[in-house]
Structures are given as structure tokens and as C-alpha cells.
Amino acid sequence: MNTADLGLPVDVPSTALFTDHYELTMLQAALAAGTAERRSVFEVFTRRLPEGRRYGVVAGTGRVLDAVENFRFDEPVIRFLRERRIVDERTLAWLADYRFTGDVWGYPEGEVYFPGSPVLRVEGSFAECVLLETVILSILNHDSAIAAAASRMASAAGDRPLIEMGARRTHELAAVASSRAAYIGGFATTSDLAAGFRYDIPTVGTSAHAFTLLHDSERDAFRAQVDSLGAGTTLLVDTYDVAEAVRAAVDIAGPGLGAVRIDSGDLLLVAHRVRQQLDELGATGTRIVVTSDLDEYAIASLAAAPVDAYGVGTQLVTGSGHPTCSMVYKLVARATSADPAEPLVPVAKRSTGGKTSIGGRKWAARRKDGQGVAEAEVIGTGPVPAALAGEQLLVELIKGGSVLSRESLDVVRDRHAAARAGLPLSATQLSRGDAVIPTEYV
Amino acid sequence: MNTADLGLPVDVPSTALFTDHYELTMLQAALAAGTAERRSVFEVFTRRLPEGRRYGVVAGTGRVLDAVENFRFDEPVIRFLRERRIVDERTLAWLADYRFTGDVWGYPEGEVYFPGSPVLRVEGSFAECVLLETVILSILNHDSAIAAAASRMASAAGDRPLIEMGARRTHELAAVASSRAAYIGGFATTSDLAAGFRYDIPTVGTSAHAFTLLHDSERDAFRAQVDSLGAGTTLLVDTYDVAEAVRAAVDIAGPGLGAVRIDSGDLLLVAHRVRQQLDELGATGTRIVVTSDLDEYAIASLAAAPVDAYGVGTQLVTGSGHPTCSMVYKLVARATSADPAEPLVPVAKRSTGGKTSIGGRKWAARRKDGQGVAEAEVIGTGPVPAALAGEQLLVELIKGGSVLSRESLDVVRDRHAAARAGLPLSATQLSRGDAVIPTEYV
Numbered sequence: 001m002n003t004a005d006l007g008l009p010v011d012v013p014s015t016a017l018f019t020d021h022y023e024l025t026m027l028q029a030a031l032a033a034g035t036a037e038r039r040s041v042f043e044v045f046t047r048r049l050p051e052g053r054r055y056g057v058v059a060g061t062g063r064v065l066d067a068v069e070n071f072r073f074d075e076p077v078i079r080f081l082r083e084r085r086i087v088d089e090r091t092l093a094w095l096a097d098y099r100f101t102g103d104v105w106g107y108p109e110g111e112v113y114f115p116g117s118p119v120l121r122v123e124g125s126f127a128e129c130v131l132l133e134t135v136i137l138s139i140l141n142h143d144s145a146i147a148a149a150a151s152r153m154a155s156a157a158g159d160r161p162l163i164e165m166g167a168r169r170t171h172e173l174a175a176v177a178s179s180r181a182a183y184i185g186g187f188a189t190t191s192d193l194a195a196g197f198r199y200d201i202p203t204v205g206t207s208a209h210a211f212t213l214l215h216d217s218e219r220d221a222f223r224a225q226v227d228s229l230g231a232g233t234t235l236l237v238d239t240y241d242v243a244e245a246v247r248a249a250v251d252i253a254g255p256g257l258g259a260v261r262i263d264s265g266d267l268l269l270v271a272h273r274v275r276q277q278l279d280e281l282g283a284t285g286t287r288i289v290v291t292s293d294l295d296e297y298a299i300a301s302l303a304a305a306p307v308d309a310y311g312v313g314t315q316l317v318t319g320s321g322h323p324t325c326s327m328v329y330k331l332v333a334r335a336t337s338a339d340p341a342e343p344l345v346p347v348a349k350r351s352t353g354g355k356t357s358i359g360g361r362k363w364a365a366r367r368k369d370g371q372g373v374a375e376a377e378v379i380g381t382g383p384v385p386a387a388l389a390g391e392q393l394l395v396e397l398i399k400g401g402s403v404l405s406r407e408s409l410d411v412v413r414d415r416h417a418a419a420r421a422g423l424p425l426s427a428t429q430l431s432r433g434d435a436v437i438p439t440e441y442v
Numbered sequence: 443m444n445t446a447d448l449g450l451p452v453d454v455p456s457t458a459l460f461t462d463h464y465e466l467t468m469l470q471a472a473l474a475a476g477t478a479e480r481r482s483v484f485e486v487f488t489r490r491l492p493e494g495r496r497y498g499v500v501a502g503t504g505r506v507l508d509a510v511e512n513f514r515f516d517e518p519v520i521r522f523l524r525e526r527r528i529v530d531e532r533t534l535a536w537l538a539d540y541r542f543t544g545d546v547w548g549y550p551e552g553e554v555y556f557p558g559s560p561v562l563r564v565e566g567s568f569a570e571c572v573l574l575e576t577v578i579l580s581i582l583n584h585d586s587a588i589a590a591a592a593s594r595m596a597s598a599a600g601d602r603p604l605i606e607m608g609a610r611r612t613h614e615l616a617a618v619a620s621s622r623a624a625y626i627g628g629f630a631t632t633s634d635l636a637a638g639f640r641y642d643i644p645t646v647g648t649s650a651h652a653f654t655l656l657h658d659s660e661r662d663a664f665r666a667q668v669d670s671l672g673a674g675t676t677l678l679v680d681t682y683d684v685a686e687a688v689r690a691a692v693d694i695a696g697p698g699l700g701a702v703r704i705d706s707g708d709l710l711l712v713a714h715r716v717r718q719q720l721d722e723l724g725a726t727g728t729r730i731v732v733t734s735d736l737d738e739y740a741i742a743s744l745a746a747a748p749v750d751a752y753g754v755g756t757q758l759v760t761g762s763g764h765p766t767c768s769m770v771y772k773l774v775a776r777a778t779s780a781d782p783a784e785p786l787v788p789v790a791k792r793s794t795g796g797k798t799s800i801g802g803r804k805w806a807a808r809r810k811d812g813q814g815v816a817e818a819e820v821i822g823t824g825p826v827p828a829a830l831a832g833e834q835l836l837v838e839l840i841k842g843g844s845v846l847s848r849e850s851l852d853v854v855r856d857r858h859a860a861a862r863a864g865l866p867l868s869a870t871q872l873s874r875g876d877a878v879i880p881t882e883y884v
Contacts, residue, residue, distance in 0.1 A: 015614070017636040017638075017639050018609065018614040018617070018634075018635075019634075019635050019636075020609060020610070020635070020647050021633050021635055021638075021646055021647030022633065022647030022649055022650060023647075023650075024635070024647075025647060025670075026648075026650065026652070028670050029649070029666045029667045029669070029671060030653070030656065030666065031670075032666065032669060033657070033666035033669070033670070035657060035666065038656060040656065042652070067614075077639070080639050081635075084638060086635070086645065126656050130650075130652060130653075133610070133652075134609050135614055137611070138609055138611075138612065138614040138617055139613075141610060141612070142614075143613075167462060167576050168462070168575070168576050168579035168580055168771075169583050169766045170580065170583070170584055170616070170765075170766060171580060171581075171584040171585075171613060172457070172460040172509075172576075172577055172580040172581060172584075173613060173615040173616065174584070174613035174615065174616040175460070175580055177613055191462040191464065192461075192462065192463075192576075193459040193460075193461050193462070193523075193528070194459040194460055196463075196526060197459050197519070197522050203463040203526070204463055205463030205465075205466075205467060206464050206467050206468075207464055207468050207471070208464055208465075208468065208572075208575075209772075209773070209791045210468070210484070210572060210575075211468045211471065213773045213776070213789040213790070213791070214472065214477055214480060214482065214776055214789075215475070215477055216778065223475075224471045224472065224474065224475030224477065225471045227471070228467075228470050228471035228473075228475070229467055229470070233467075238791075238793045239791050239792070239793060240791075240792050241793065242793060264791075314766060314768075323612075323760045323765040324611045324612060324756060324759070324760055326756075330651070331651070331652035331655045331656060334655070334656055347655040347656075348655070349651045349655070349680075349681050349682075349706075350681070351680045351682055351683065351684060351706060351707065
């Protein structure tokens with residue numbers, strides 16, 4: 001894959017500078033000390049879920065594969081590092097030839113995770129692995145946070161479709177990744193054209209209050225919209241008086257009007273009134289879309305209302321209170337040479353101040369009960385118990401530097417729906433609680 | 443400016459798809475109805491500050507200028523819009539020629555703002571202005587949220603430098619914008635190399651726990667680091683036992699050791715102990731850097747501790763509880779033609795459900811008391827009172843489609859420091875409160 005394949009509108013010629021300064025200084029010191037080539041294993045995991053959440057959602061893995069493949073120190077980057085004296089010439093020469101040649105294993109994208117789950121494992125020389133820390137964490141911490149919020153919203157919405165419309169509330173490129181993560185979590189469509197372009201996610205949208213205000217009257221605006229977009233369009237009915245707008249909408253578009261959108265007010269009350277009015281006007285097939293500061297709780301509270309679709313913005317792209325995960329990238333084992341035959345030594349921070357972790361290269365499996373419902377996340381460093389051999393979670397993603405395969409977002413989305421469905425029922429309750437299954441170390 | 447000037451590592455050939463689908467459908471309908479060329483004024487403002495905050499910080503304006511200049515519908519974008527049938531051929535032809543030809547006024551970047559402040563005003567035809575909504579809001583909502591958190595942290599840190607190190611906790615490109623916004627808010631440096639590359643922000647960093655764990659002993663790791671990076675480096679002392687690490691650090695680097703970093707534990711307690719130990723070892727000039735889940739409150743609580751610098755990650759890039767602002771982009775006035783001589787008609791949403799706004803093209807000024815301290819944000823639509831003529835906040839940024847000037851980040855950073863210093867003292871208290879000055883409409 002070359003950089004052009006990453007696609008417009010965001011062409012990322014290299015991901016090598018999505019890196020913290022200290023990764024390069026560690027590399028320089030390790031090259032000088034002769035320790036840079038020691039065989040090493042890094043793992044990505046989180047010590048806890050965001051407060052009150054019952055499960056996490058792995059998202060961003062596909063973007064990580066792109067980032068690793070495009071992690072190259074080209075000439076302008078080398079020149080920058082030299083001019084700013086960030087590392088010495090020996091290190092620059094090493095970086096100029098950089099290609100990741102190691103292996104990456106991980107939870108397949110869309111899977112759920114729990115505290116301690118080794119969601120990604122990166123193996124190779126210390127030098128080649130340590131450099132990937134920041135870009136891998138940026139992607140997984142962001143995308144997984146958004147997907148987790150999306151998943152809860154999708155549970156709350158049931159069969160009703162969710163529209164992602166948060167682009168205006170987050171960084172313009174975080175917005176594109178958010179649309180992708182939302183789709184994985186169960187959203188149906190996005191308003192973000194860049195997400196449609198880059199990831200082929202279906203895009204939707206019709207009009208804003210500005211369109212109504214532009215025209216001499218609301219009726220003029222509705223007529224202009226219906227003339228151009230057809231009676232199947234969605235008319236925004238809360239610029240002036242909702243009841244008057246609904247009457248005008250059906251009058252102009254006919255009873256075949258596609259939908260009306262309500263973007264303010266008491267949505268429960270207004271949706272009931274609008275439904276009744278639409279039905280009285282014969283527009284029994286006209287749908288109602290609501291879009292005002294919704295989160296999973298507001299969506300759940302509208303379950304009994306005559307609402308046909310939800311548009312969600314701010315709360316989706318900010319992770320509904322948890323805009324990032326706390327995933328970390330830790331060295332868990334290393335040898336004292338590059339020799340693959342030399343056994344790995346488990347390593348871990350041990351100071352008393354917290355942030356300790358468990359050393360050793362880990363496997364993970366999800367133990368199920370007799371009905372096939374998950375009952376524990378089992379993590380270990382020794383041999384995998386025979387009973388769990390078929391339930392292992394980590395799959396190989398990159399082998400010897402080559403990406404083994406890429407998945408469509410629909411495959412990932414279906415995987416997430418299946419993974420969530422395999423959790424105990426209380427996983428999807430919105431109230432605060434602990435992780436829905438315990439993590440067991442063996 | 444062509445796209446190459448936007449610089450690596452993120453080459454954005456066009457910003458035109460950072461746009462919600464409905465902006466293009468509104469354009470199509472307005473073109474068909476003959477209303478697309480009506481002279482229009484859109485304003486960006488927020489109805490309220492994030493809960494408890496005393497002031498907002500305008501950040502992202504420089505990025506908005508780049509985005510507007512690079513808002514072009516090139517061939518691959520047009521092809522995408524055609525294949526997905528997002529708009530009709532007439533609209534595609536119009537988009538292919540799109541260049542913004544209007545005017546943009548705004549609060550200068552780094553200024554503070556309050557509820558209702560018209561932080562940006564975009565004037566031109568409805569068609570050319572409506573398309574810019576999403577990308578402008580994405581940038582301002584994200585960057586201003588980060589800058590506001592940074593500004594509070596900078597107040598709390600006083601003269602001690604702040605290091606931005608949140609890249610791993612947010613989208614990889616949001617991270618670059620976050621470093622920029624943090625610098626505007628008062629941070630001194632960043633760990634993010636892409637931010638150093640793109641915006642020339644000073645980058646810093648030395649080593650992580652992985653570097654210590656890679657080596658056969660902590661002493662080996664310290665020796666490797668000091669040998670390569672010099673005694674002026676910063677050694678991370680909390681991998682195993684802090685007291686032992688500090689002893690080893692001074693032993694290996696000598697009393698000229700640059701700094702030690704503490705990344706876990708009770709920072710107040712540990713900093714005092716480490717300072718005492720360093721002093722006893724003769725390393726009186728060795729600085730102490732702390733970096734563990736800090737926010738403005740933790741920074742303030744360390745004011746009396748012997749800490750020399752703070753590294754801040756998660757809480758900075760997530761806006762310290764407020765990861766986005768609630769800025770909106772609203773049509774506030776329009777004519778019924780393109781004729782500049784025709785007076786503008788104020789317009790505003792009026793439904794009872796909330797989200798109403800005040801119509802009309804606005805000016806804004808900050809009224810000061812006898813001591814030069816701000817006492818009110820004054821906003822109006824009529825003539826500017828003579829007493830406030832010299833205190834107006836909006837400056838012209840784009841005229842007839844051309845960006846009038848670009849500012850260095852240092853100018854913006856200094857402006858922010860001056861603007862904050864011009865507020866009543868209670869602006870920088872960390873406790874929750876209302877906007878520190880009222881907004882008055884005249």
C-alpha cells in the first residue's frame with residue numbers, strides 16, 4: 001500500500017512524526033548502548049474501563065495497520081530532526097531506513113475488551129517497536145472511546161437507525177475517524193462527507209435552519225427544498241411554529257413526505273404531537289427524526305416515543321463523557337539479544353506509586369458458560385489451558401512487517417454486534433456498574 | 443498559498459469534504475430556487491460557556507484561514523459527489539468553480555470570549571458561506587476547548603513551564619492541533635514531533651519506563667541515557683525504588699544532572715523527598731519534573747511543592763472535562779439579492795423550544811473600568827457608541843476571499859496572556875463560577 005491509497009481528503013505521506021520526542025531519544029541512547037536490537041514485546045491494555053462502563057470496544061485497529069505501514073522517515077522529516085537536533089547522525093541514518101519488520105497480534109477490530117485485555121501486542125526489536133507507541137495509542141484511545149459510546153447508543157436505540165452528525169464538535173480529522181468508529185459501534189449513517197469519501201460510510205442530510213431563514217417564508221423554503229430534493233426529503237419543522245410547519249410541509253410535499261426533523265424543545269412531547277398531526281393529515285408514512293443534544297440516556301428515554309431515527313452529534317464525538325480510553329503501551333518482555341532462540345524475560349514497572357503492570361507475553365481467551373454467554377476474560381502468560389484453546393482472542397495482524405489482511409467496516413460492525421450479543425444481558429444496561437465480566441489471570 | 447504550504451506530515455489537498463452532507467443539499471435547493479446568491483451574514487458564537495468556566499479562549503482562527511483558502515472541490519471530490527448522487531449536475535458544476543470570495547471578520551486568535559461574543563463573522567452569498575459551516579466549527583470548537591483548558595493550567599502553574607504530552611490520548615491529528623492550542627494557552631513545549639514540524643513548537647522528551655526495563659539494571663539504563671544524551675538529560679526515577687533511583691542518577695550523571703521525572707505516586711510527598719535527597723547529594727540545580735494525570739487542580743495543589751515543570755497529557759487534550767465548545771454558525775442577516783446596496787434583514791430561529799438567537803450583523807467591544815480592567819462584553823447591531831469605538835473586538839481576516847495576514851503563534855500566545863491579564867482577577871480562580879464579565883446587548 002502506498003500513501004496514495006490512504007485516499008483523499010487527507011493524504012498522510014508518513015505517520016512517523018505522530019511520535020513523542022522521547023521515543024527518538026530512547027532510540028538514540030539504546031543504539032549507542034547496544035541494546036536497541038534486543039527482542040522485545042510491547043502490549044496495549046487498559047488498567048480500568050471508564051468509570052461506570054460495563055465493556056470496552058476495540059476500534060481503530062484497521063487505522064493502526066495503515067499507520068504502521070506508512071511509518072517512514074522521509075527526507076523532509078529527517079531534515080527537520082537534524083535541524084532541531086532531536087537526535088544524532090547515527091540515529092538519523094537508522095531512521096532513514098526504518099521499516100517495521102516485526103509482528104503484531106491483536107483483538108480483532110470490533111471485539112469487546114475488559115481491564116487487562118491485551119488488545120494489541122507488538123513484537124520485534126526494541127528500536128522498531130518503541131517508535132510506534134504514540135501513533136498506536138492515539139488511534140486506539142480515540143477510536144475505541146468513540147466506538148464504546150456508539151455501542152451504548154446503538155443498544156439504546158434498538159432497531160431505530162442512528163445518524164452520526166458530530167463533525168462540527170470535534171477536530172475535522174478526528175471527525176472522520178469518529179464516523180468510522182460510530183459505524184463500527186452500530187450507527188447507520190453519517191453527515192460527514194469526508195467519512196463517506198474515505199470509508200464509504202453512507203452519508204445523509206437535507207437542510208438546516210439557515211435554509212428556512214434564507215427564504216422569504218418557511219413555505220418558500222419548503223417548496224424550494226421539495227422542488228429540488230423531492231417529496232421524500234426531510235423537512236426541518238422547528239424554525240418558527242412546529243404545528244404550522246408540519247401543516248405546511250404536508251401541504252407542499254403531500255402525504256408522501258419522507259420525514260420531518262425536530263431539533264429543539266421537549267422531544268418526547270413534540271414527537272407525540274407531530275406524529276398525531278402527521279397521521280391526521282394522512283402522512284402516516286412520514287418519519288420523525290430527532291436531533292437535539294442526544295446521548296444514550298436521551299435515546300433510551302425516547303424509546304416509547306413515535307421517533308423513527310436519531311441524529312447524534314456532540315455526545316458521540318466526545319465519547320459521552322469519556323473522550324479517551326486509558327490504554328497504555330508497555331514493554332512486558334524482552335531478551336538480551338536479537339536471537340529468537342533466547343527466552344524472553346518478563347519485565348514490569350514495580351514502584352509502589354501505582355501504574356504497575358503484569359510482565360510477560362500474554363494470551364487471552366473469553367470463557368463462556370453452558371449457554372455460550374461470556375463469563376470471564378481469562379489472561380495468562382503460560383500455556384493456554386486446553387478448554388480455552390478454541391476461545392483465544394488474539395489474531396495475527398502483521399507478520400514480518402507485512403499486513404496480513406484488511407477487513408471491510410461491515411465485517412467489523414457485524415463482529416461488534418455479535419461480540420456485544422455474547423455478553424451477559426446486563427452489559428447493555430445504561431446505569432453505572434463494573435465490568436460485566438471479571439478479568440482472571442492464570 | 444497552495445496545499446504544499448500546509449506542510450507535512452499532514453498534507454490536506456482540500457478541506458472541502460470536511461462538510462456535512464446537508465450543506466450541499468441546501469446549496470442545490472437554493473441554486474434551483476434562485477436564492478443561493480442572496481447576500482448573507484453568518485456568525486459563530488456560543489450561547490454559554492462550559493459549566494463553571496469564567497472565560498473562553500478563541501483558538502483555531504489561523505487554521506480556519508488555511509481551511510477556507512484550501513476549500514476546493516477538485517476532480518476526485520466531484521467524482522465522489524456524482525457517484526454517490528449527493529447533488530445534481532448543476533450543483534457539481536457550481537462546486538467545481540468554488541472559491542470563497544467573501545469577507546471574514548473575527549476576534550483575533552488568543553482573545554478571550556464570553557456567551558454571545560461573535561467570535562467569527564462570514565459574509566458573502568448564502569451559497570459560498572453555508573458550505574463553510576462544518577469545517578469552521580470543527581476547528582474553532584476543538585481548538586478553543588483545548589486552549590481554554592491550557593489557559594487555566596497556565597494560570598495555575600504560574601512561572602513554572604508546562605509540557606504538552608497528550609498526543610497518545612487523542613486522535614493523531616487532533617493532537618497536533620492540541621499542541622498548537624496549548625501553546626496559545628500558555629504551554630511552553632510539546633512532546634509531539636508533528637507539532638514541532640508543523641508549527642515550530644519546541645519539542646522535548648527523554649525516556650520512558652520501557653527504556654529502564656529494556657536494560658539489565660536501572661543503573662545500566664541511566665548510564666546509557668547519560669552517555670548518549672549528556673548529564674543535562676532528565677532521568678525517570680520511578681520504575682523501581684525512587685530513592686535508590688535518585689541516588690543512582692546523581693551517582694552516574696553527577697550533581698550537574700539536568701532533571702529527574704516522577705510519573706506516579708503521591709507527587710506532593712515524593713517531590714519533597716526527592717528535592718531533599720537531591721540537595722543532600724549536592725544536586726541542588728537538578729530540576730524535578732512531574733507528569734502523572736495532572737489537571738489544573740493538581741497543578742495548583744503542587745504550587746508549594748518543589749516542582750520545576752509539569753507535563754500534562756490526558757486532561758489537556760480532553761479540555762479538562764470540556765472537550766468541545768458549543769459554538770454554532772448561524773445565519774443572522776440576509777438580503778433578497780446579491781446587491782450590496784440592498785439593506786440586510788436580520789433573521790433568527792424563533793420556535794419556543796430553545797436554541798433561539800439574536801438576528802442582525804453584530805459588533806462587539808469590551809468595556810473597561812477606570813483601571814483598564816474589563817467589565818462587560820458589549821454586543822450590538824446598531825451604530826457603535828462613541829465610547830466603545832476604540833474597544834472593538836472584531837478585526838478583518840479575509841477580504842474578498844483573500845487572507846489579509848497570518849500571525850505567528852508567539853504573537854497569538856502573547857495576545858492571550860494580555861487578554862487574560864485584562865480580566866478581573868477572579869477570572870483565574872479555578873472554582874466554578876459564571877462568566878467573569880456579563881454580556882450586554884445594546
